Amino acid sequence: MDRGRMKILLVEDNPGDARLIQIHLAEAGMASSVLTHTDRLAEGISCLRETDFDVVLLDLSLPDASGLETVTRMHQAAATRPIVVLTGLNDGAVAREALRKGAQDYLIKGQIDSVLLVRAIHYAIERKQAETALRESEERYRDLFENATDLIQSVGPDGKYIFTNRRWRETLGYSEDEVARLTMSDVLAPECHDHCRQLFAGLMQGKQADCAEAVFLAKDGRRVFVEGNLSCSFKDGKPVGTRGFFRDITKRKQAEAALRTVQQRREQLENIVERSPAVAFLWRTDERLTVDFVSSNIGQLGYEPEEFLSGRVRYADIVHHEDRDRAVAEAAKHVAAGASEFVQEYRVLTKSGEIRWVEDHTWVPRDSEGSITHHQGIIVDITERKRAEAEIAQKNDELARLNALKNQLLGMAAHDLRNPLTVVSTASSLLLDDVSRPLSVEQKHDFIRRINANSEFMLKLIDDLLDVAKIESGRLDLEPATGELCSLIEENLTMNRMLAEKKRIQLDFACERGLPPFRFDRGKIEQVLNNLISNALKFSEPGTAVMVRVSRVNDSVVVSVCDQGQGIPTNELDRLFTPFSKTTVRGTAGEKSTGLGLAICRKIVEGHGGRIWAESELGKGSTFSFSLPVAVDESQASDIMSPKRPDGNHASRGPSVARGRGHCLTGVSRRKERG
Amino acid sequence: VTNLQPRTILIVDDEEDIRAVLQACLEAAGFHVRTASSGIDALERIRSDPPDLIVHDIMLPDITGLDVCALVKRDRRLRRIPFILLTARSQPQDRLTGAALGADAYLNKPFNPDELLAKVRRLLAGCEMTDGRV
Numbered sequence: 001m002d003r004g005r006m007k008i009l010l011v012e013d014n015p016g017d018a019r020l021i022q023i024h025l026a027e028a029g030m031a032s033s034v035l036t037h038t039d040r041l042a043e044g045i046s047c048l049r050e051t052d053f054d055v056v057l058l059d060l061s062l063p064d065a066s067g068l069e070t071v072t073r074m075h076q077a078a079a080t081r082p083i084v085v086l087t088g089l090n091d092g093a094v095a096r097e098a099l100r101k102g103a104q105d106y107l108i109k110g111q112i113d114s115v116l117l118v119r120a121i122h123y124a125i126e127r128k129q130a131e132t133a134l135r136e137s138e139e140r141y142r143d144l145f146e147n148a149t150d151l152i153q154s155v156g157p158d159g160k161y162i163f164t165n166r167r168w169r170e171t172l173g174y175s176e177d178e179v180a181r182l183t184m185s186d187v188l189a190p191e192c193h194d195h196c197r198q199l200f201a202g203l204m205q206g207k208q209a210d211c212a213e214a215v216f217l218a219k220d221g222r223r224v225f226v227e228g229n230l231s232c233s234f235k236d237g238k239p240v241g242t243r244g245f246f247r248d249i250t251k252r253k254q255a256e257a258a259l260r261t262v263q264q265r266r267e268q269l270e271n272i273v274e275r276s277p278a279v280a281f282l283w284r285t286d287e288r289l290t291v292d293f294v295s296s297n298i299g300q301l302g303y304e305p306e307e308f309l310s311g312r313v314r315y316a317d318i319v320h321h322e323d324r325d326r327a328v329a330e331a332a333k334h335v336a337a338g339a340s341e342f343v344q345e346y347r348v349l350t351k352s353g354e355i356r357w358v359e360d361h362t363w364v365p366r367d368s369e370g371s372i373t374h375h376q377g378i379i380v381d382i383t384e385r386k387r388a389e390a391e392i393a394q395k396n397d398e399l400a401r402l403n404a405l406k407n408q409l410l411g412m413a414a415h416d417l418r419n420p421l422t423v424v425s426t427a428s429s430l431l432l433d434d435v436s437r438p439l440s441v442e443q444k445h446d447f448i449r450r451i452n453a454n455s456e457f458m459l460k461l462i463d464d465l466l467d468v469a470k471i472e473s474g475r476l477d478l479e480p481a482t483g484e485l486c487s488l489i490e491e492n493l494t495m496n497r498m499l500a501e502k503k504r505i506q507l508d509f510a511c512e513r514g515l516p517p518f519r520f521d522r523g524k525i526e527q528v529l530n531n532l533i534s535n536a537l538k539f540s541e542p543g544t545a546v547m548v549r550v551s552r553v554n555d556s557v558v559v560s561v562c563d564q565g566q567g568i569p570t571n572e573l574d575r576l577f578t579p580f581s582k583t584t585v586r587g588t589a590g591e592k593s594t595g596l597g598l599a600i601c602r603k604i605v606e607g608h609g610g611r612i613w614a615e616s617e618l619g620k621g622s623t624f625s626f627s628l629p630v631a632v633d634e635s636q637a638s639d640i641m642s643p644k645r646p647d648g649n650h651a652s653r654g655p656s657v658a659r660g661r662g663h664c665l666t667g668v669s670r671r672k673e674r675g
Numbered sequence: 676v677t678n679l680q681p682r683t684i685l686i687v688d689d690e691e692d693i694r695a696v697l698q699a700c701l702e703a704a705g706f707h708v709r710t711a712s713s714g715i716d717a718l719e720r721i722r723s724d725p726p727d728l729i730v731h732d733i734m735l736p737d738i739t740g741l742d743v744c745a746l747v748k749r750d751r752r753l754r755r756i757p758f759i760l761l762t763a764r765s766q767p768q769d770r771l772t773g774a775a776l777g778a779d780a781y782l783n784k785p786f787n788p789d790e791l792l793a794k795v796r797r798l799l800a801g802c803e804m805t806d807g808r809v
Binding site for chain 1: 690692693695696697699700703704734763783784785786787788789
């Protein structure tokens with residue numbers, strides 16, 4: 001702006017005053033300035049719209065406006081133009097008021113001279129420029145302040161808000177008027193009152209707070225998490241107000257909380273998995289079955305998850321080598337068939353090399369295109385189940401065997417009872433029918449004798465069958481007690497000697513001296529002795545001899561019963577000790593055999609931990625022997641109490657210690673039957 | 676009915692008791708009885724001096740009654756002799772095998788003596804009718 005050539009608008013209805021202004025301007029060397037004169041406010045305002053005046057000289061008393069209203073209207077129409085008010089002598093108070101309504105200066109008519117006029121014009125222009133600059137500057141700062149993304153606040157020492165920015169108010173939902181009525185503690189969440197009070201006290205003493213966190217309560221009760229820097233401004237050493245710049249970190253806090261929840265949930269789930277017997281796996285679909293995750297309860301197999309994750313241990317390596325190919329092929333078959341899950345059983349090796357059975361449930365998630373993304377699965381240790389299954393299978397086998405044996409025994413019994421029953425029934429019929437078909441006394445006596453003998457045989461058969469059934473089902477029930485074997489044999493011989501004498505058979509006994517007493521079941525061993533001795537008598541011809549010997553062989557006592565019968569074919573020796581295996585040989589006096597006696601003997605002897613066997617030479621005789629252990633320690637004693645499982649047609653041909661003894665007697669050869 | 680000569684029956688069983696009671700039973704009914712205790716023995720007796728009827732146990736230590744039956748029924752000279760199988764076994768398979776081999780009757784032990792006598796008499800009467808025609 002050229003100070004000498006300014007554009008000046010003069011709004012003055014008094015022509016004299018207007019003229020005077022022109023004169024003052026000329027005097028001041030401002031003749032080249034353009035002075036536009038108008039005597040109405042409305043006209044002046046319209047001039048301002050057309051021309052960019054540097055300054056407005058405004059009389060307050062105009063025909064269309066007067067007083068302060070004149071200034072107000074002019075200022076509204078041209079806020080950026082400097083205004084110098086021209087007033088009358090008595091209007092000093094109005095003139096000062098005009099300054100507050102937008103005028104920059106005033107001149108009192110009658111006191112105006114050229115110097116004063118020019119100075120007022122210049123002053124008004126300068127002041128307007130300064131005001132404009134200040135306003136613009138303030139607007140810039142206000143704009144920054146109001147539009148800052150931070151929440152900005154200032155709180156006075158009394159806790160009341162001095163100012164807040166728009167973001168602050170928008171975030172917390174308060175209007176400016178409402179903020180004016182708030183105190184700091186209204187906005188802070190209860191849980192941070194104490195902390196913030198301490199912080200505030202610190203600020204009042206000149207401390208600063210960086211990255212302080214707080215929770216604000218919005219007007220609607222929302223909790224707003226903030227983080228920011230705080231300090232306090234002082235004037236003359238006294239605190240004026242705090243400056244606080246906060247960022248809204250609610251979303252971050254919520255995300256953190258959500259993450260914490262997820263982590264907690266993950267920890268809970270991991271805890272559950274850890275306590276579960278199932279080991280969880282995530283495998284990649286590569287050939288190595290790379291493990292991406294394994295739950296730490298893999299420890300039950302002795303491994304650390306890290307060993308799998310690092311690839312030091314490959315999953316395929318822990319699968320038992322005999323099961324590996326099968327398991328891989330089976331899995332591939334399931335996957336190829338489009339299965340989404342499948343179950344397998346195979347063995348794995350623990351880190352210490354122990355073999356465990358596992359059940360593997362694998363799921364095969366596929367993406368939208370049907371490609372397999374990975375394998376996920378659990379493996380459960382089923383070793384105990386497998387063991388139980390094997391046990392059950394073994395028990396089933398045992399039951400099936402016992403059942404088959406029972407059926408066999410029943411069949412045999414049915415068969416072997418039919419012959420004696422035929423004798424009893426036919427002979428008794430004949431006796432009853434004595435009237436139509438008279439019988440001699442000898443015949444009657446013969447029939448009665450046959451009925452009696454066959455009845456006794458049936459009784460014996462039933463007893464033996466019950467014995468066999470009991471023994472085969474594992475209930476041998478031995479009652480061992482320390483006893484003396486030779487005296488038992490003596491007692492038995494006394495009984496059998498009557499039968500021997502009847503058949504004119506010599507019965508001899510030789511017992512080695514100094515045999516120690518040992519533990520055996522007296523009743524059961526007597527059963528064995530009686531069976532062997534009565535068998536020998538049964539198959540011996542009159543005039544021959546039967547010899548019973550007892551001797552010590554190593555840790556056993558061996559009892560042998562030798563006869564001079566016809567002997568037994570070698571191919572039949574093996575079958576002697578199995579149930580119902582009668583031989584072709586017959587009792588010399590027509591004695592019958594149940595075919596069970598030797599089978600029972602074998603069970604009893606084996607139950608004692610001993611052996612039973614037979615040797616024979618056709619035409620010379622047979623020797624039946626059994627051994628009983630004398631040195632019985634605790635472990636063998638318990639063994640004695642649990643009879644061994646029968647192993648089919650096992651041939652008890654005797655231990656080598658007693659073999660080769662040959663026949664203690666030689667004798668005549670006759671046909672006979674063993675059983 | 677008009678036979679003056681008593682009919683001869685061969686009893687084969689390895690049990691002496693069975694032989695004795697059967698013999699007594701059949702003799703009381705007026706038959707002439709011979710006995711054998713093994714299959715081989717029986718076969719010799721049948722061939723050397725054919726009986727009018729055979730009562731034969733199946734289970735024998737040497738050859739079975741089924742074997743003897745098969746041999747007798749294959750022999751043109753002997754096949755018309757009525758053959759009664761005795762058995763202590765109750766499996767129907769034996770009865771079928773016996774029938775297939777040509778056995779004329781089958782008796783399970785134990786049996787009623789009257790049942791045996793009825794079968795024996797029926798079979799012997801059948802033979803007479805056949806004899807009459809031939």
